Amino acid sequence: MEQLFHVAPYTGYVYPNETVIPWTVLIAVYPYMTGLVAGAFTVSSLYHVFGIQKYKHVARFALLTALCFMIFVPAPLLLHLGQPARALNALITPHLSSAFAMFGFFAAFYVCLVALESWFAFRVDNVARAKSSTGVRRLFYRAITLWSDDVSEKALAFDRKWLYVLAVVGIPGAHGLHGYVGFVFGSLKAREWWGSDLMPVIFLFSAVISGVALLIVLYVVVSWIRKVTIDQDCLKGLTQTLWGFLMFGVLLEVVEFANLFYQGEEGIELIKEYVTGPLFVSYFVLQFGIGAALPITILTVMIFRKTSGRAFLVGTLVSAGLALMSVFMMRWNVVIGGQEISKTMKGLLDYHLPFWGREGLLAAICVLIAPLILLWILTRLFPPWEPTNQRASTSVTEALSELPYGTAPKEV
């Protein structure tokens, strides 16, 4: 019979039960996804709440991105559970002392919130689409608008009010959800590598980094596919946001690391051995070096030299890609790294990522790609771009051109 578990090789002394690593790559994917959600939502809120006009172009796309990733956030968890059919037990009888008990409620609340916000953000467009289409398509958009085609000024004011309220509530919602994921790890005293007060804050900053970086990559790629010109103001704004958060995020991690070392509590020798040995490449090289220091340098040089045009585009795209990798490595180094350091503080384990299986590399890749496929479908059904969209059908363009764009707040 095939063995049901993977055994991790180790050095030194580890507790016998530790040789099977409990949390796998999927648990690294899970905070990565909630981070992308929080980051994408932040960008959307920069326009919907703070009225920063340069983000208008991607605001609704960011909202859809957050929605798609949030819908798939439970997927890595369900794949990981030993008894996924019982997952609802945590909702039916939440054990309130558990840092994880409220996750289901928060996640469900947040999905509803983003879905509702999206509904308001796309309502006017959907009404127009329902009017300009026929047959099943018309029925679909009619159903999506809940058979309400009221686009009077009063109704639009109502939409604007709710969009604003939902976006405002969504900010603590998105960041609370992700900070909470940081707390799930940071509150565990059994693991030296996790038990840190800074963990939720570090998670939050890296979330914004990853979300903004994802939007940069998606925006550039989607514009290329749609053969439309990129809004330079928007891209520059996103790039500057990425730059700022990257610097601050890295600083926070350095502070935490310095704190851990300077305190030098029991077991620090093992941690030193670990970070300079098995974790060196994924921690210092990938997360901090190539993933953070390099993009910070590229972005600093570009912003200082006021680079523009193709060079700026390439530089931004590369930096965003590296930042995405860096944040994933951060999740990996926290989740897998924390488990590779034995609770005995006398030994190190070595997690091997299998390719196949429910918790293998392939499953993790599928979980990460699924939201992008959903996003592709949703952007087809609900184009989030401005009505001047070159590829939009004439009828829709005409119908939309009679209406104010989306239901964004009035320009200040």
Next chain:
Amino acid sequence: MKQEMSKSEAARRGFLHTVAKAAVAGVALLGARPLLGKEKTATAKSFPTAGYDWTKHRWAYGIDATRCIGCLRCVEACKAENGVSLDAHHFRTWVERYVYLEGEDRARVDSHSDPQNIAASGSEKEYRFDNRYKNKKVTKAFFVPKICNHCQHPSCVQVCPTGATYKTKDGAVLIDHDYCIGCQYCVQACPYGARFFNDEQGVTDKCTWCYHRITKGLKPACVEVCPVNARIFGDMNDPDSDISQFIRNNRVQVLKPETGNGPTCFYIGIDKEVV
């Protein structure tokens, strides 16, 4: 036009009222659920043995490391008694060996699940410590049996999102295998590495102090088979029990007291190196 507007507003209000009522009913139902649960556990106090009253006992466990000879009969008995999978990665109890060699100030530690020891026994199903220090000068050596500490403030119970793992009134920490979702948060939270994942059942598992035995007046299997009385078990409510005497007559310690977990497994004869 105005009339139409008011109609739609009325319909909207009606809809919102219905939603609000449903939400209130839902919240009320959720709120009532824990109360129903409490009633259920109160009536089920005879679990798992009919007539057993868990309010009348306060179990505790003692380990005299000075007596342990590392024969590993306890490990064997535990696996057989509790159907723990017969491999080197799942244990409800295990034994560690601490050896100081001449000139070294840190102990060398291993357990019977160490590959070298498995090679010596020839199988993961048989437990043995090899003779690796045969030609070395050993200055100090001792064995330390380990089990779940059945903490007073167990971090595993704290983090369980469903309440599937719980503290009984008589002091044991148990897992409801029919309710556990298998998230393994408790495995992470236990500072002692006492929990493991039962791959066949998809739930977490650990020592129960042989709850099915102790509620019948028997001793846990590991205590029963120990040939040197290194493992002691009993009821703290009885001043003459083995455990009460063990704690009274010795200066006992617990493992990792800094965690605040408050273990109810008490040790004598352990060393600064014991993890």
